[in-house]
Amino acid sequence: MKFTEEHEWLRTEGDIVVVGITEHASTQLGDVVFVELPEEGTTVSKDDEIVVIESVKAASDILAPLDGEIIEINEALSDEPSKVNEDPMGEAWFFKMKPSDPSQVEEYMTEDEYNKLIS
Amino acid sequence: MAQGLKKTPLYELHRELGAKLTEFAGYEMPVQYAMGILGEHQHTRKKAGLFDVSHMGQVILRGRSYQETAYALERAIPMDVLSLDVGRQRYGFLTNDNGGILDDLMFSNRGDHIFVVLNAACKDSDIVHLRTLLEPDISIEEIENRALIALQGPASEAVLGEFNSQIAAMKFMDIETLSIAGAECWISRSGYTGEDGFEISIPSSAAELVTRSILSKEEVEFIGLGARDSLRLEAGLCLYGHDIDEATTPVDASLTWAIQKARRAHGERAGGFMGSEVISQQLEEGTDKKRVGFLPQTRAPMREGVEIFATETSEKVIGKITSGGFGPTVGYPIAMGYIASEFANSEDDLFGELRGKRVPVKVAKIPFVPLNFKR
Structure with a gap:
């Protein structure tokens, strides 16, 4: 698994990449009450703002970590945004994307490097 | 700190x-x-x-x-x-x-x-x-x-x-x-x-x-x-x-x-x-404006600063959210703010501009919860 400075995790499954936010990010955000996801089939560029997360405190954006196409979104988060707090690293993944340049994944941090960043 | x-x-x-x-x-x-x-x-x-x-x-x-x-x-x-x-x-x-x-x-x-x-x-x-x-x-x-x-x-x-x-x-x-x-x-x-x-x-x-x-x-x-x-x-x-x-x-x-x-x-x-x-x-x-409650019609909260419009395409700002967020007791987003007086009793969908998109919102009665005072 790889991690971004924006506190996203990326898990490669074959030729697709699953993206979510880290435990640390979900704790910092507080209780999540709304998640707006991109539409399936959207072509995105790295650093596009494609997800909006609203906690009781504030709204934040999630950036596309890679260039590519959104192939699946986690619809369950629309009905149960609190899953982002309950299981951010598992059930509450945000979207799956097909990167146009899979090597971009390798630019991100390892788990050890990420843990250093947040410690 | x-x-x-x-x-x-x-x-x-x-x-x-x-x-x-x-x-x-x-x-x-x-x-x-x-x-x-x-x-x-x-x-x-x-x-x-x-x-x-x-x-x-x-x-x-x-x-x-x-x-x-x-x-x-x-x-x-x-x-x-x-x-x-x-x-x-x-x-x-x-x-x-x-x-x-x-x-x-x-x-x-x-x-x-x-x-x-x-x-x-x-x-x-x-x-x-x-x-x-x-x-x-x-x-x-x-x-x-x-x-x-x-x-x-x-x-x-x-x-x-x-x-x-x-x-x-x-x-x-x-x-x-x-x-x-x-x-x-x-x-x-x-x-x-x-x-x-x-x-x-x-x-x-x-x-x-x-x-x-x-x-x-x-x-x-x-x-x-x-x-x-x-x-x-x-x-x-x-x-x-x-x-x-x-x-x-x-x-x-x-x-x-x-x-x-x-x-x-x-x-x-x-x-x-x-x-x-x-x-x-x-x-x-x-006066020409009035403080009212607002109920966003989707799950997206409308927070302070969100501008209100009469239709999905109209240019004139008719109101503004001054406090807004998620209401934990009611279980949906709530807000209050000001609206041009002629819209203060509107039952129609108005529109709040959220991240460049017009999202429906209705004028609502406040409070959003019953007040439990011991009179």
């Missing part, structure tokens, strides 16, 4: 209990505890929440008699101060020459003086303003050696009643001096959450002891400013500097219920307060 922030007498207790602290009105205040904002909000509505509001201003106004002090205060606020009975409290606001609101406040008849509670962010300027208007006939004393806490929620009466049997007899907006855990407390049956509850002014030296004693009760949890904000929003109560300010009048802000008959046109003591001409005229004729 920035240097130079003021601390309340309960600061060390907040730290000990693991509060997440933030700057608010020049104070280092708890925004939430381990339970989190949602949990703290729900707990307050179901049982009882304890809030440190010691940052708020506590002021004593004293003339030769209550009557003299009341007449003087009526120059600063458009409320009927004179007829307020001993041991009773009222909501009010300081106005400026244009009828705008300088601050909102609570004032009470304490027999030989008036006790006033002011917002933290405004208290210094309020006191200067009051000195200009009322001195030298009335002395103005800022009480800096007392903490202020609020116990709010349905279990409040039972909890506080364990410390003093006279608590249960108090009605909404009564105020009395009563002993709690050995400390002389000034207690009013009021608060800012829409729930039954009490505000308790405690000598600073006893503040931690009294607070710990109340917190030791099973029904009570410490609650931060985060939940205080969502609770007051659900209750439709204004946050000064957001929902009301110097540019909004009481008529704009739908707060005319707080201006008693005696101070209105043809009342016994009509006018005579700052901005009275503007406010009297507006009471007759209305």
Whole structure:
């Protein structure tokens, strides 16, 4: 698994990449009450703002970590945004994307490097 | 945390209990505890929440008699101060020459003086303003050696009643001096959450002891400013500097219920307060905007600053959100703000602009939850 400075995790499954936010990010955000996801089939560029997360405190954006196409979104988060707090690293993944340049994944941090960043 | 922030007498207790602290009105205040904002909000509505509001201003106004002090205060606020009975409290606001609101406040008849509670962010300027208007006939004393806490929620009466049997007899907006855990407390049956509850002014030296004693009760949890904000929003109560300010009048802000008959046109003591001409005229004729509630029609919260439009494509801004977020008790997003008066009773979909998209929103009645005061 790889991690971004924006506190996203990326898990490669074959030729697709699953993206979510880290435990640390979900704790910092507080209780999540709304998640707006991109539409399936959207072509995105790295650093596009494609997800909006609203906690009781504030709204934040999630950036596309890679260039590519959104192939699946986690619809369950629309009905149960609190899953982002309950299981951010598992059930509450945000979207799956097909990167146009899979090597971009390798630019991100390892788990050890990420843990250093947040410690 | 920035240097130079003021601390309340309960600061060390907040730290000990693991509060997440933030700057608010020049104070280092708890925004939430381990339970989190949602949990703290729900707990307050179901049982009882304890809030440190010691940052708020506590002021004593004293003339030769209550009557003299009341007449003087009526120059600063458009409320009927004179007829307020001993041991009773009222909501009010300081106005400026244009009828705008300088601050909102609570004032009470304490027999030989008036006790006033002011917002933290405004208290210094309020006191200067009051000195200009009322001195030298009335002395103005800022009480800096007392903490202020609020116990709010349905279990409040039972909890506080364990410390003093006279608590249960108090009605909404009564105020009395009563002993709690050995400390002389000034207690009013009021608060800012829409729930039954009490505000308790405690000598600073006893503040931690009294607070710990109340917190030791099973029904009570410490609650931060985060939940205080969502609770007051659900209750439709204004946050000064957001929902009301110097540019909004009481008529704009739908707060005319707080201006008693005696101070209105043809009342016994009509006018005579700052901005009275503007406010009297507006009471007759209305104004071009009005504070209302808003219900976003999707799950996306609309927060402060979101502009409101009549249709999906119209260019003219007809309103603006001044407070908004998620209502934990109602379970959906809620907001309040201002709307052009002709839309104040609209039942149609209006549109809030959210991240460049027009999202439907309806004007709604406030409060969003029933008020559970003990009248």
